[in-house]
Amino acid sequence: MALRPGRTVRKLERPYTRISKKKPRKSYIVGVPYSRIHIFEMGNRNKEFDTNVWLVAEKSVQIRDNALESARVVSNKFLERELGSDNYFMKVLVFPHHVLREHALATGAGADRFSSGMRHSFGKPSGRAVQIRKGQEIFVLKVDKKDIAVARKALKRADSKLSTTCRIKVE
Numbered sequence: 818m819a820l821r822p823g824r825t826v827r828k829l830e831r832p833y834t835r836i837s838k839k840k841p842r843k844s845y846i847v848g849v850p851y852s853r854i855h856i857f858e859m860g861n862r863n864k865e866f867d868t869n870v871w872l873v874a875e876k877s878v879q880i881r882d883n884a885l886e887s888a889r890v891v892s893n894k895f896l897e898r899e900l901g902s903d904n905y906f907m908k909v910l911v912f913p914h915h916v917l918r919e920h921a922l923a924t925g926a927g928a929d930r931f932s933s934g935m936r937h938s939f940g941k942p943s944g945r946a947v948q949i950r951k952g953q954e955i956f957v958l959k960v961d962k963k964d965i966a967v968a969r970k971a972l973k974r975a976d977s978k979l980s981t982t983c984r985i986k987v988e
Contacts, residue, residue: 820883820944821919821943823881823884823980824980826879826881826917826944826946827878827879827880827980827981828878828879829877829878829879829948830879846916846918846942847942848941848942849916849942849945850942850943850944850945852882852912852913852945853882853883853885853886853945854882854885854886854889854909854913856889857908857909857912858906858907858908858909859889859893859896859906859907859908860893860896860902860903860904860905860906860907860959861902861903861904861905861906862906864903864904864906866905866906866959866960866961867961867962868959868960868961868962868964868965868968868987868988869957869958869959869987869988870957870958870959870960870965870968870969870972870985870986870987870988871954871956871957871958871985871986871987871988872954872955872956872957872958872972872975872976872983872984872985873952873953873954873955873983873984873985873986874949874950874951874952874953874954874955874981874983875951875952875981875982875983875984876951876981876982877949877950877951878949878980878981879915879946879947879948879949879980880911880946880947880949880955880979880980880981881913881917881944881945881946881947881980882913882944882945882946882947883944884978884979884980885909885911885913885947885955885979887978888956888974888975888976888978888979889907889909889956889975891974891975891978892907892956892958892971892972892974892975893907893971895967895970895971895974896958896967896968896971899967899970899971900960900964900967904960904961904964905958905959905960905964905968906958906959906960907956907957907958907959907971908956908957908958909955909956910954910955910956910957911947911949911953911955912947913945913946913947914945914947914948915945915946915947915948916942916944916945917942917943917944917945917946918939918940918941918942918943919940919941919943920939920940920941921941949981955979955983956972956975958971958972965987969985969987972985973985
């Protein structure tokens with residue numbers, strides 16, 4: 818089955834885990850897929866840089882882990898090509914903890930024979946997402962003062978992959 822569009826999970830919702838008093842073994846979500854983002858720190862960790870550039874969310878929103886991974890990849894490749902891997906340090910500041918669930922209803926002929934409708938509608942895990950609040954930092958990029966323009970371009974590319982509008986803050 819193909820991945821559903823990002824707009825279907827963009828709305829911020831309350832994190833929910835099933836709580837069962839009768840059968841405590843059902844109180845956790847079974848079958849949560851692995852996060853697609855594994856690398857959170859890129860570049861030169863040991864060098865001291867004089868400028869921090871932040872990617873800050875302007876709306877409260879959920880961002881799927883694959884969107885976060887694609888934003889990380891596109892900005893990291895741009896930085897490696899323009900600056901080299903020793904002249905920057907980039908860190909992803911958020912982690913996809915929220916479990917996304919889908920309740921797939923059976924459609925078509927004969928669906929009424931095996932479908933229970935909304936009777937047990939907790940849903941099966943389909944992915945993970947990051948819940949981001951307005952004004953929260955998503956990425957931090959540390960560079961030297963002469964490379965601020967390249968850092969802004971890299972974070973602008975990352976912004977285009979995310980499902981919210983972001984602003985770039987320089988310190």
